[in-house]
Amino acid sequence: MIVEDEESICNELSKLLENNNYEPIVLKDFSNALNEILKVSPDLILLDINIPFINGKVLLQSLRKNSNIPVIMVTSINSETSEALSISYGADDYITKPYNPTILLLRIGAVLKRTMTNYDTKNVLTYKNLKFDITKGTIKKDNIEITLTKNEIIIFAYLLNHQNKIVTRDELMTAIWDTADYINDNALTVNINRLRNKLKAIGFEKAIDTRKKMGYILL
Amino acid sequence: MIVEDEESICNELSKLLENNNYEPIVLKDFSNALNEILKVSPDLILLDINIPFINGKVLLQSLRKNSNIPVIMVTSINSETSEALSISYGADDYITKPYNPTILLLRIGAVLKRTMTNYDTKNVLTYKNLKFDITKGTIKKDNIEITLTKNEIIIFAYLLNHQNKIVTRDELMTAIWDTADYINDNALTVNINRLRNKLKAIGFEKAIDTRKKMGYILL
DNA sequence: TTTAATTATTACAAATTTGTAAGATTAGAT
């Protein structure tokens, strides 16, 4: 995700990233940046320190209260103080404008490599403003924590790994029982129902949407 | 992991990778390559197509029967046929010698980026010649599959994420119950015991080693 | 070699999870 107000730079960056098999998203509404970031949940953020409405460092600080999404700070001034400050606010790396495309790509690769292997990115999936510990089967939102059972974990993980795509009932049944022609096809419905009730308890009433005759989708 | 017989190239590559925060391991014994690879379970393999004892392509083919570890093929001949063949044998990318260091780093970054985000790398951990589906809590070895319970999943995942390091009983208790001063400290011992029995059933009798007064270690 | 602390094993009861059945609701086709 590119968080940057100069449109020419946004376009340049988008093209560069697309050509290297990334899927750049440009953040436009800075007034609601934090929510937007949490909603999209990008793999990495290129964050310009000088954006309108909100200071980049302040945004980073609030983001860090909810998320470990890797952030590379982008700034026009090359000062050691700036760099040190960015890192202390929770940035993963720091780069100055004008950037060298190759160097930028290498830094992105390095940050992703570093962050993709730690516990949190391997075992904790993020969905909006909640964190799903896939191993423990716990979902944390603010200070509330709920616990999922084995089948609920499988369903939620599957939906999360296919977010914004319709997932068929057969797919889910195969994920749980390794076969879709389960004796009682209602068993899935019941398990979905149980998961939904737990999600409702933490304020996600309409997270799992039914697409009749097609399947389910995690919004 | 570097699979290459020319020592000068090995040294060069190792230095390059170390300088970029990777942890290169050079494979020396080609006669037992497959087992060695599965034992080490590296994040990525640079595989020279012309190594002694075993043909690189054959090695890749046997590897793919057990593992999805990303592989970049290295060859001295630049032919489209070679490239197509490597990919068809299951390589993730292809590069020719002599390589440009920057390009190599970019390709490594690109391959890791691609592979780190798919289901198998996010939800399936590899341990020796078995695969642990962290979401379903199943361990597969050859054609045998065992199922772990919630606590066993937490313990095994924790040990796996701290492989070859001693893990204290307190750490494990905190991982399971969020607090180490659990009412009955024997509960952990019992759960370790249950996990060990299941691992024994698939031929991993001595995987979890006790380090008395210190904790446990996954070998 | 003996001793004491640490870790392992086993069986059991309580708690949780799961599938099932039976009935209620919903949405889309006619």
Added chain:
DNA sequence: ATCTAATCTTACAAATTTGTAATAATTAAA
């Protein structure tokens, strides 16, 4: 607007998982 197939809800019994306690085995220190 009606009907029907698809999905949902609820309660219950069976199966699984879990912690506990009592006892056994092991290891490191004295």
